[in-house]
Amino acid sequence: MPVSADARDRVIVALDCSRSEALRLGRELAGTVGWVKVGMTLFYACGPDIVDYLRGLGFKVFLDLKLFDIPHQVRGAARSAVSCGADMLSIHGLGGAAMVAAAREGASSVGRTSSCDIVAITVLTSMDQACADSVGLAGPVDREVARLASLACANGADGIVCSPNEASAMRALLGPAARIVCPGVRPAGSDLGDQSRVATPAEAIARGASRIVVGRPITGADDPVAAARAVVDEVAAALD
Template identity: 45%
Template sequence: MAELVVALDFPDKAQAMEMARTLAGTVTWVKVGLELYTAQGPSILAELKDMGFKVFVDLKFLDIPNTVRGAVRSAVSAGADMVNIHITGGERMMIAARQGLDEAASPGNKPLLLGVTVLTSMDENDLPLAPGQSIADLVLSLAKAGSETGLDGVVCSGHEATAVKKTCGNNFLCLTPGIRLAEADDDQRRVMTPAQAVAAGADFLVAGRPVTLASDPKQAALSFLEQMCSSTL
């Protein structure tokens, strides 16, 4: 069963924790990204976990292998249940990230390590694609590299999830940002509805503003969950 991850994309702790309290008991996962993590630091992870949430630390690490190893180790030590790196960092960086995760993971509780393929805000005009290469081709190439290097899954658009599963196996996880209840005018381009993403094979669906900026965030989250379930009936 796919799971909903609500992005707490707020500039400060007060707003993030207010939203977390609103969603507690409705959703299992929340995401802490660059803005909130930079403003607040790792201590917010422990507070969210004390509220019963699992936490996806979305910092998209990309650096030399030893630096990424230490960054992943620190994120897991701070309480991350899922972390991500850029697959474009290469094989040695991905291996180092796995080492960092294993060093910090507690017995019986191993967080998930995902690799970013192509950001859902990007289209063909944003990428230096080879002649005849599509975004889907690039995503699959990166996903295969991540799978062969031991990642648990990838971050990709729902539009590529089916092909990723076919190439890398059903146990290789797909986390899909850009989930919308309907068409939206924002900076995400390759988007899908919850039902479409689940039908395509997504294991985790990330929703931010469509939930957190809704007049009733809890009801918006429930609408996402209902649509996710409808695709499996």
């Protein structure tokens, strides 16, 4: 039975790998999922051309560069990212109100028929409470996520990146239109890797995630296409 386009559009495969591996995975996964994530590992190796190539295969591209700099630099970086074809771009919420607003200005200054969503990183999914405490984040992780989410969305961000653990509270806080992107998603039985705050695809969707990011459980599988289809099927069941 064909899986709905909505379910495919909810799944982002993280291509945190070499150029040759990304090209192979892109060709194999085209048509199975709607999105791929290009993070720092791949973008720094390939530059903007990788975004154009993946979009040519039919994917939307989440350019996960986690921009974090003075507003002037972030404004220019966001403009460049949107110009190279990104459909979604991450920035750090810790950059503050002026930096978030500058990212929005930079992204909006590019004349494109389709817009690029700006999503703000709240607290990395690799961080547990002890790690958050060690770098001086104030109070419980979920409270810090809420604080940064409110700040970002009040200053032009379209949504946030948070763990599935905070998705339900963030959906209630930010409303139905906000983009809530959840990495740290692992199918049942998968190795957690360096992730701390995790959930299954179905749990993340049920908690209010707009889209989920899945990397190694798909890209490291013996059959990446079958692994991706299983995630999409789980998302489709959760949506039903």
